[in-house]
Amino acid sequence: QSVLTQPPSVSGAPGQRVTISCTGSSSNIGAGYDVHWYQHLPGTAPKLLIYGDNNRPSGVPDRFSGSKSGTSASLAITGLQAEDEADYYCQSYDSSLSGSLFGGGTKLTVL
Protein backbone atom coordinates (compact mmCIF):
# COMPACT_ATOMS: atom_id res chain seq x y z
CA GLN A 1 0.00 0.00 0.00
CA SER A 2 1.31 3.39 -1.01
CA VAL A 3 2.11 6.06 1.56
CA LEU A 4 -0.01 8.34 -0.64
CA THR A 5 -3.33 6.61 -1.20
CA GLN A 6 -5.34 7.14 -4.36
CA PRO A 7 -8.52 5.35 -5.44
CA PRO A 8 -7.62 2.69 -8.02
CA SER A 9 -10.26 3.93 -10.42
CA VAL A 10 -12.82 6.64 -11.02
CA SER A 11 -15.23 7.16 -13.88
CA GLY A 12 -17.53 9.76 -15.30
CA ALA A 13 -19.58 10.59 -18.35
CA PRO A 14 -18.48 13.20 -20.88
CA GLY A 15 -19.12 16.68 -19.55
CA GLN A 16 -19.25 15.59 -15.93
CA ARG A 17 -16.92 16.51 -13.08
CA VAL A 18 -14.73 13.99 -11.30
CA THR A 19 -12.31 14.27 -8.44
CA ILE A 20 -9.32 12.13 -7.58
CA SER A 21 -8.11 12.10 -4.01
CA CYS A 22 -4.61 11.66 -2.67
CA THR A 23 -4.58 10.86 1.02
CA GLY A 24 -1.38 11.08 3.02
CA SER A 25 -0.36 11.70 6.60
CA SER A 26 1.33 14.13 8.94
CA SER A 27 4.76 13.28 7.53
CA ASN A 28 3.91 14.25 3.96
CA ILE A 29 0.87 16.22 2.79
CA GLY A 30 -0.11 17.08 6.36
CA ALA A 31 3.35 18.51 6.98
CA GLY A 32 2.69 21.09 4.30
CA TYR A 33 4.73 19.61 1.49
CA ASP A 34 3.61 20.50 -2.01
CA VAL A 35 1.52 18.10 -4.07
CA HIS A 36 1.92 17.73 -7.82
CA TRP A 37 -0.29 15.85 -10.27
CA TYR A 38 0.55 14.03 -13.49
CA GLN A 39 -1.46 12.54 -16.33
CA HIS A 40 -0.08 9.37 -17.89
CA LEU A 41 -1.38 7.78 -21.05
CA PRO A 42 -0.05 4.29 -21.78
CA GLY A 43 2.99 4.32 -24.04
CA THR A 44 3.69 8.00 -23.55
CA ALA A 45 5.69 10.11 -21.13
CA PRO A 46 3.82 11.35 -18.06
CA LYS A 47 2.64 14.96 -18.27
CA LEU A 48 2.65 17.52 -15.49
CA LEU A 49 -0.89 18.75 -14.80
CA ILE A 50 -0.66 20.61 -11.50
CA TYR A 51 2.35 21.78 -9.48
CA GLY A 52 2.56 23.33 -6.05
CA ASP A 53 -0.89 22.11 -5.01
CA ASN A 54 -2.95 24.25 -7.38
CA ASN A 55 -0.85 25.74 -10.18
CA ARG A 56 -1.36 24.83 -13.82
CA PRO A 57 1.59 24.83 -16.23
CA SER A 58 1.15 26.72 -19.45
CA GLY A 59 -0.96 24.74 -21.87
CA VAL A 60 -2.93 22.73 -19.33
CA PRO A 61 -6.65 23.50 -19.68
CA ASP A 62 -8.38 25.18 -16.77
CA ARG A 63 -10.68 22.15 -16.59
CA PHE A 64 -7.95 20.70 -14.36
CA SER A 65 -7.55 22.09 -10.86
CA GLY A 66 -5.86 21.05 -7.64
CA SER A 67 -6.56 21.61 -3.98
CA LYS A 68 -5.17 20.55 -0.64
CA SER A 69 -6.56 20.37 2.88
CA GLY A 70 -5.08 18.74 5.93
CA THR A 71 -3.53 15.42 5.01
CA SER A 72 -5.25 15.14 1.61
CA ALA A 73 -5.10 16.66 -1.82
CA SER A 74 -7.49 16.45 -4.74
CA LEU A 75 -7.43 16.79 -8.49
CA ALA A 76 -10.67 17.93 -10.07
CA ILE A 77 -11.49 17.57 -13.74
CA THR A 78 -14.55 19.35 -15.09
CA GLY A 79 -16.17 18.99 -18.48
CA LEU A 80 -14.82 15.47 -18.90
CA GLN A 81 -13.61 14.60 -22.37
CA ALA A 82 -12.77 11.26 -23.91
CA GLU A 83 -9.12 12.34 -24.18
CA ASP A 84 -8.94 12.65 -20.38
CA GLU A 85 -9.02 8.87 -20.07
CA ALA A 86 -5.65 8.12 -18.53
CA ASP A 87 -3.84 7.28 -15.30
CA TYR A 88 -3.35 10.08 -12.80
CA TYR A 89 -0.67 10.27 -10.10
CA CYS A 90 -0.08 12.58 -7.19
CA GLN A 91 3.44 13.30 -5.90
CA SER A 92 4.62 14.71 -2.60
CA TYR A 93 7.51 14.49 -0.14
CA ASP A 94 7.69 12.40 3.00
CA SER A 95 9.91 13.46 5.89
CA SER A 96 9.97 9.95 7.37
CA LEU A 97 11.30 8.56 4.10
CA SER A 98 13.41 11.63 3.46
CA GLY A 99 12.34 11.47 -0.13
CA SER A 100 9.74 12.20 -2.73
CA LEU A 101 7.12 9.68 -3.69
CA PHE A 102 4.13 9.07 -5.94
CA GLY A 103 0.67 7.91 -5.07
CA GLY A 104 -0.45 4.53 -6.35
CA GLY A 105 -2.24 6.04 -9.33
CA THR A 106 -5.87 6.31 -10.39
CA LYS A 107 -7.29 5.11 -13.67
CA LEU A 108 -9.89 7.48 -15.06
CA THR A 109 -12.47 5.98 -17.38
CA VAL A 110 -14.68 8.24 -19.46
CA LEU A 111 -17.94 6.36 -19.94
Next chain:
Amino acid sequence: EVQLVQSGAEVKKPGESLKISCRVSGYNFTNWWIGWVRQMPGKGLEWMGIIYPGDSDTRYSPSFQGQVTISADKSISTAYLQWSSLKASDTAMYYCGRLSGNYLPRWFDPWGQGTLVTVSS
Protein backbone atom coordinates in the same frame (compact mmCIF):
# COMPACT_ATOMS: atom_id res chain seq x y z
CA GLU B 1 12.80 23.89 -26.37
CA VAL B 2 13.72 21.70 -23.42
CA GLN B 3 14.08 18.07 -24.49
CA LEU B 4 15.10 14.88 -22.73
CA VAL B 5 15.90 12.00 -25.05
CA GLN B 6 16.45 8.57 -23.59
CA SER B 7 18.39 5.65 -24.98
CA GLY B 8 16.62 2.79 -26.68
CA ALA B 9 15.02 -0.36 -25.36
CA GLU B 10 17.29 -3.00 -23.85
CA VAL B 11 16.96 -6.76 -23.51
CA LYS B 12 19.37 -8.25 -20.99
CA LYS B 13 19.95 -11.47 -19.06
CA PRO B 14 19.94 -11.72 -15.28
CA GLY B 15 23.32 -10.86 -13.84
CA GLU B 16 24.31 -8.57 -16.72
CA SER B 17 25.16 -4.93 -16.24
CA LEU B 18 23.38 -2.03 -17.93
CA LYS B 19 23.63 1.74 -18.23
CA ILE B 20 20.79 3.73 -19.79
CA SER B 21 21.01 7.39 -20.66
CA CYS B 22 19.02 10.59 -20.73
CA ARG B 23 20.46 13.30 -22.99
CA VAL B 24 19.12 16.79 -22.46
CA SER B 25 19.04 19.89 -24.63
CA GLY B 26 17.55 23.36 -24.52
CA TYR B 27 18.79 24.40 -21.07
CA ASN B 28 21.87 24.51 -18.86
CA PHE B 29 22.26 20.89 -17.77
CA THR B 30 24.32 21.74 -14.70
CA ASN B 31 21.70 24.00 -13.11
CA TRP B 32 18.71 21.65 -12.78
CA TRP B 33 18.11 18.42 -10.89
CA ILE B 34 17.29 15.36 -13.01
CA GLY B 35 15.43 12.36 -11.66
CA TRP B 36 14.60 8.79 -12.59
CA VAL B 37 11.22 7.06 -12.23
CA ARG B 38 10.37 3.38 -12.61
CA GLN B 39 7.14 1.87 -13.86
CA MET B 40 6.96 -1.89 -13.60
CA PRO B 41 4.52 -3.72 -15.89
CA GLY B 42 0.96 -2.94 -14.86
CA LYS B 43 2.09 -0.88 -11.87
CA GLY B 44 2.40 2.76 -10.88
CA LEU B 45 5.21 5.28 -10.92
CA GLU B 46 8.04 4.95 -8.41
CA TRP B 47 10.49 7.75 -7.55
CA MET B 48 13.98 6.27 -7.74
CA GLY B 49 16.43 9.08 -7.21
CA ILE B 50 17.81 12.37 -8.44
CA ILE B 51 21.10 14.03 -9.31
CA TYR B 52 22.29 17.62 -9.52
CA PRO B 53 24.76 17.56 -12.40
CA GLY B 54 26.47 20.76 -11.25
CA ASP B 55 28.10 19.02 -8.30
CA SER B 56 26.89 15.41 -8.72
CA ASP B 57 24.89 15.59 -5.49
CA THR B 58 22.76 12.43 -5.64
CA ARG B 59 19.78 11.31 -3.58
CA TYR B 60 18.13 7.89 -3.68
CA SER B 61 14.82 6.54 -2.53
CA PRO B 62 15.43 4.02 0.27
CA SER B 63 13.87 1.40 -2.00
CA PHE B 64 16.53 1.91 -4.64
CA GLN B 65 19.59 2.81 -2.57
CA GLY B 66 22.32 0.30 -3.36
CA GLN B 67 20.32 -1.22 -6.21
CA VAL B 68 21.12 1.35 -8.90
CA THR B 69 23.61 4.13 -9.54
CA ILE B 70 22.68 7.53 -10.90
CA SER B 71 25.38 9.62 -12.53
CA ALA B 72 25.84 12.49 -14.96
CA ASP B 73 28.36 13.65 -17.55
CA LYS B 74 28.34 17.43 -17.79
CA SER B 75 30.46 17.42 -20.95
CA ILE B 76 27.68 15.78 -22.95
CA SER B 77 24.64 16.91 -20.92
CA THR B 78 23.63 13.35 -20.16
CA ALA B 79 22.35 11.61 -17.05
CA TYR B 80 22.63 7.88 -16.50
CA LEU B 81 20.96 5.09 -14.59
CA GLN B 82 22.96 1.92 -14.19
CA TRP B 83 22.80 -1.55 -12.74
CA SER B 84 25.76 -3.79 -11.97
CA SER B 85 23.78 -7.02 -11.87
CA LEU B 86 20.29 -7.04 -13.31
CA LYS B 87 17.44 -9.10 -11.94
CA ALA B 88 14.22 -10.16 -13.64
CA SER B 89 12.41 -7.81 -11.28
CA ASP B 90 14.24 -4.86 -12.90
CA THR B 91 12.04 -5.33 -15.96
CA ALA B 92 10.26 -2.03 -16.29
CA MET B 93 9.91 1.23 -18.15
CA TYR B 94 12.30 3.87 -16.84
CA TYR B 95 11.69 7.58 -17.27
CA CYS B 96 13.98 10.52 -16.67
CA GLY B 97 12.66 13.99 -15.98
CA ARG B 98 13.95 17.46 -15.25
CA LEU B 99 13.01 18.70 -11.81
CA SER B 100 11.72 22.20 -11.17
CA GLY B 101 10.85 24.19 -8.07
CA ASN B 102 12.64 25.53 -5.06
CA TYR B 103 10.75 23.57 -2.42
CA LEU B 104 10.28 19.90 -1.75
CA PRO B 105 9.18 18.02 -3.61
CA ARG B 106 10.37 19.33 -6.91
CA TRP B 107 8.16 18.40 -9.85
CA PHE B 108 9.09 16.57 -13.04
CA ASP B 109 8.71 18.59 -16.21
CA PRO B 110 9.41 17.69 -18.91
CA TRP B 111 9.95 13.96 -19.06
CA GLY B 112 11.94 11.73 -21.37
CA GLN B 113 10.10 9.31 -23.60
CA GLY B 114 11.06 6.30 -21.48
CA THR B 115 13.42 3.36 -21.85
CA LEU B 116 12.02 -0.16 -21.67
CA VAL B 117 14.35 -2.59 -19.92
CA THR B 118 13.56 -6.28 -20.21
CA VAL B 119 15.53 -8.77 -18.13
CA SER B 120 14.93 -12.38 -19.06
CA SER B 121 16.92 -15.55 -19.29
